[in-house]
Amino acid sequence: MSAPDGDGSFRSGFACFVGRPNAGKSTLTNALVGTKVAITSSRPQTTRTVVRGIVHRPDGQLVLVDTPGLHRPRTLLGERLNDLVLSTWSEVDVVAVCFPADERIGPGDRFIVNELTKVRRTIKVAVATKTDLVTPERLAEHLLAIAELGRATDTEWAEIVPVSATGGEQVDLLADLLLALLPEGPALYPDGELTDTPEEAIVADLVREAALEGVRDELPHSIAVVVEEMRLRPDRPEDKPLLDVHANVFVERESQKGIIIGHKGSRLREIGSAARGQIEAMLGTPVYLDLRVKVAKDWQRDPRQLRRLGF
Numbered sequence: 001m002s003a004p005d006g007d008g009s010f011r012s013g014f015a016c017f018v019g020r021p022n023a024g025k026s027t028l029t030n031a032l033v034g035t036k037v038a039i040t041s042s043r044p045q046t047t048r049t050v051v052r053g054i055v056h057r058p059d060g061q062l063v064l065v066d067t068p069g070l071h072r073p074r075t076l077l078g079e080r081l082n083d084l085v086l087s088t089w090s091e092v093d094v095v096a097v098c099f100p101a102d103e104r105i106g107p108g109d110r111f112i113v114n115e116l117t118k119v120r121r122t123i124k125v126a127v128a129t130k131t132d133l134v135t136p137e138r139l140a141e142h143l144l145a146i147a148e149l150g151r152a153t154d155t156e157w158a159e160i161v162p163v164s165a166t167g168g169e170q171v172d173l174l175a176d177l178l179l180a181l182l183p184e185g186p187a188l189y190p191d192g193e194l195t196d197t198p199e200e201a202i203v204a205d206l207v208r209e210a211a212l213e214g215v216r217d218e219l220p221h222s223i224a225v226v227v228e229e230m231r232l233r234p235d236r237p238e239d240k241p242l243l244d245v246h247a248n249v250f251v252e253r254e255s256q257k258g259i260i261i262g263h264k265g266s267r268l269r270e271i272g273s274a275a276r277g278q279i280e281a282m283l284g285t286p287v288y289l290d291l292r293v294k295v296a297k298d299w300q301r302d303p304r305q306l307r308r309l310g311f
């Protein structure tokens with residue numbers, strides 16, 4: 001399969017993978033992006049649209065975003081979350097539904113595809129995942145079942161693509177096909193960038209949580225955290241990535257700085273190690289966390305400071 005169009009145009013846009021639990025979405029994202037940056041959030045319900053990874057190509061850029069899991073709503077919160085999913089789906093260019101080849105199409109898949117019909121304009125792609133686990137006969141049957149599900153729900157699949165993320169089979173082809181479905185446009189993120197501000201905001205939040213642990217009464221709202229830089233350390237072997245995170249912890253007064261830093265820096269070390277654990281759990285990547293404590297006088301009352309601190 002050649003590159004999209006092959007006419008020198010550059011395409012860019014957003015796609016998201018959906019599918020029932022265990023369908024292979026994260027593994028496929030990692031295989032496409034080539035580095036393990038996928039968020040395996042331990043707090044999925046608090047995560048809004050998050051960039052999971054960016055596929056950089058000479059002829060295009062594909063930004064993979066994550067949506068909260070779609071559930072059959074049992075509660076109002078569930079309904080709100082599903083609204084959020086629908087609004088994300090309507091904002092991306094392509095939604096790719098993953099159907100694991102080692103399992104038959106079931107009610108969970110039908111529910112997702114039915115919901116997907118509510119976003120008419122978004123392009124839909126079907127991905128048959130985990131093809132390495134099945135025989136060619138079973139795969140053929142699976143592909144027919146996916147096509148049939150499309151007909152039954154009045155869903156037009158732009159493509160039906162079998163892949164094996166763990167075997168690396170057809171992963172590049174899927175990237176080509178997805179890129180070809182994106183509109184023409186400039187790169188949305190600088191080359192080499194794998195993450196986005198929403199992720200940094202979550203990281204900042206985790207640091208803030210850790211810093212407030214145990215001193216909430218003393219410093220309730222006087223802490224703000226800003227992630228200055230977050231990037232994968234270059235020159236690391238592919239199977240041993242390390243994410244460098246530099247963050248500033250802002251307090252309002254010199255005296256509060258002492259509370260955060262603690263005796264000979266003991267508290268800051270505790271904060272760092274607690275936050276690092278959380279960030280690693282969320283990103284699935286080992287993290288080097290560098291924390292600096294700074295005084296930003298009366299930041300809560302100063303609009304200029306507030307802007308700088310991301311409020």
Ligand SMILES: Nc1nc2c(ncn2[C@@H]2O[C@H](COP(=O)(O)OP(=O)(O)OP(=O)(O)O)[C@@H](O)[C@H]2O)c(=O)[nH]1
Nearest residue numbers: 020021022023024025026027028130133164165166
């Ligand atoms: N053999 C094989 N196993 C796969 C493949 N892709 C994913 N898996 C396995 O399937 C399981 C689920 O994969 P995930 O990528 O975590 O699935 P997910 O859809 O992100 O799961 P949730 O986060 O629960 O929604 C893991 O044990 C993967 O190793 C594949 O191409 N081949």
